Amino acid sequence: MTADVLFPTSAAEAATLYGDGADITVVGGGTILLPEIAAGRVNPARALMLHRTGLDTLRTEDDRIVIGAMVTLEALVDSPDAALSRVAQHVADSEVRRTATVGGNLSASAGTDAQRGDLGAPLIALGARVRSAGAGGERLEPIEDFLAGDRSGRLVLEIEYDRFERRTGSAELRRRHAHSFAIANVVACAGHDGSDLRVAVSGVGPTAVRCRSVEASRDAGGVLDDVDPVDDAVASAVYRRAVLPDLVREALDQLELT
Amino acid sequence: MKLIVNSVEEAITSAPLTPLLHVLRDELDITSPKAGCQQGGCGACTVLVDGEPRRSCLTAVAAVEGASITTVEGLGEAGTLSTVQAAFYNHYAAQCGFCTPGMVMATTALIERKGGEVDREDVLEALGGHYCRCTGYVKIVDAVIAASRGDVASFEDVAQGSPA
Numbered sequence: 001m002t003a004d005v006l007f008p009t010s011a012a013e014a015a016t017l018y019g020d021g022a023d024i025t026v027v028g029g030g031t032i033l034l035p036e037i038a039a040g041r042v043n044p045a046r047a048l049m050l051h052r053t054g055l056d057t058l059r060t061e062d063d064r065i066v067i068g069a070m071v072t073l074e075a076l077v078d079s080p081d082a083a084l085s086r087v088a089q090h091v092a093d094s095e096v097r098r099t100a101t102v103g104g105n106l107s108a109s110a111g112t113d114a115q116r117g118d119l120g121a122p123l124i125a126l127g128a129r130v131r132s133a134g135a136g137g138e139r140l141e142p143i144e145d146f147l148a149g150d151r152s153g154r155l156v157l158e159i160e161y162d163r164f165e166r167r168t169g170s171a172e173l174r175r176r177h178a179h180s181f182a183i184a185n186v187v188a189c190a191g192h193d194g195s196d197l198r199v200a201v202s203g204v205g206p207t208a209v210r211c212r213s214v215e216a217s218r219d220a221g222g223v224l225d226d227v228d229p230v231d232d233a234v235a236s237a238v239y240r241r242a243v244l245p246d247l248v249r250e251a252l253d254q255l256e257l258t
Numbered sequence: 259m260k261l262i263v264n265s266v267e268e269a270i271t272s273a274p275l276t277p278l279l280h281v282l283r284d285e286l287d288i289t290s291p292k293a294g295c296q297q298g299g300c301g302a303c304t305v306l307v308d309g310e311p312r313r314s315c316l317t318a319v320a321a322v323e324g325a326s327i328t329t330v331e332g333l334g335e336a337g338t339l340s341t342v343q344a345a346f347y348n349h350y351a352a353q354c355g356f357c358t359p360g361m362v363m364a365t366t367a368l369i370e371r372k373g374g375e376v377d378r379e380d381v382l383e384a385l386g387g388h389y390c391r392c393t394g395y396v397k398i399v400d401a402v403i404a405a406s407r408g409d410v411a412s413f414e415d416v417a418q419g420s421p422a
Binding site: 005029031034039044049051092093096099 | 274297298301311313364
């Protein structure tokens with residue numbers, strides 16, 4: 001293990017060192033990476049550590065919440081948004097969450113045994129945007145677009161979403177157990193008056209997905225047009241397809257839309 | 259790179275991405291944190307980082323540079339058990355003992371955070387990521403609740419056969 005490890009002290013420096021992301025391994029919290037490195041399965045030649053960048057703050061600006069990429073999942077458990085807090089609370093256990101970061105949760109490559117990136121669902125439902133660096137410079141885009149794109153060449157810097165009073169619904173299926181990954185997470189948000197419905201699912205495939213057909217039809221069964229659940233060690237695709245409409249219905253019901 | 263380990267400042271020479279677990283065990287010869295699953299799933303390696311329990315196997319040493327690390331070796335005083343350690347001893351909460359250091363650190367932090375008596379739900383939440391394959395957990399939960407009440411016999415009394 002003789003990686004050349006870089007310690008940027010600002011977001012701008014991190015973005016410069018990251019460049020186009022070629023031949024550099026980003027260490028957020030390291031909860032996915034450390035076991036891989038310790039077991040010799042990953043041998044980074046250059047590694048970028050972000051803990052000195054100042055990206056570990058969650059702040060409220062006038063009309064938005066801004067979450068730095070290095071904010072831990074445990075810090076998000078205390079976030080004022082109920083859906084984000086609830087999903088964060090169900091990732092691993094508090095000891096792992098104190099190390100794991102939101103940037104890592106959104107950047108992790110697809111898991112082989114279980115799905116990653118649970119936080120994508122509440123963040124899509126909140127209408128969050130991701131600020132990232134990489135080839136072509138900095139970019140701010142809707143999180144569903146970021147997740148659907150090629151994340152391997154992007155360095156997540158911040159996530160932001162607008163502050164306003166919302167209706168929120170969420171439903172999930174999981175076992176209580178550290179490392180018991182989600183079988184499925186569903187989060188739905190709407191404006192206070194019931195407009196602007198946003199629905200998202202995570203834990204059923206490589207990334208979280210925005211459910212536009214459910215949003216348009218308000219029909220929970222439409223979720224199977226939006227997502228294509230996978231088989232993994234946690235649950236079968238058949239099972240996920242069977243339970244997803246019920247979970248979406250449960251989340252929508254909590255919104256009390258008329 | 260410096261760490262403060264059990265109140266002693268240590269100059270660390272391990273590579274930056276070395277798991278804190280291996281720095282403690284291999285560089286500093288502090289062996290209470292156990293290398294169990296080494297992927298964050300078992301809790302045997304849990305130590306306190308600035309007072310909060312974290313998995314040392316998942317934590318790159320450079321990420322906690324300058325932090326204060328506490329392991330079982332830093333609990334109590336020489337020759338004396340901490341309250342949690344004494345409660346584990348009183349309640350027969352260890353069998354093979356491999357998971358015990360991680361559980362002792364996690365529950366020490368729990369009692370510190372709660373500042374008083376904890377209930378069964380608190381303990382189950384705090385130990386949600388800790389595996390024991392011997393005890394069945396009942397005696398562990400009992401021990402932690404007793405420790406939070408300060409309800410422990412002295413090590414000497416227990417060793418001499420007084421009832422727990």
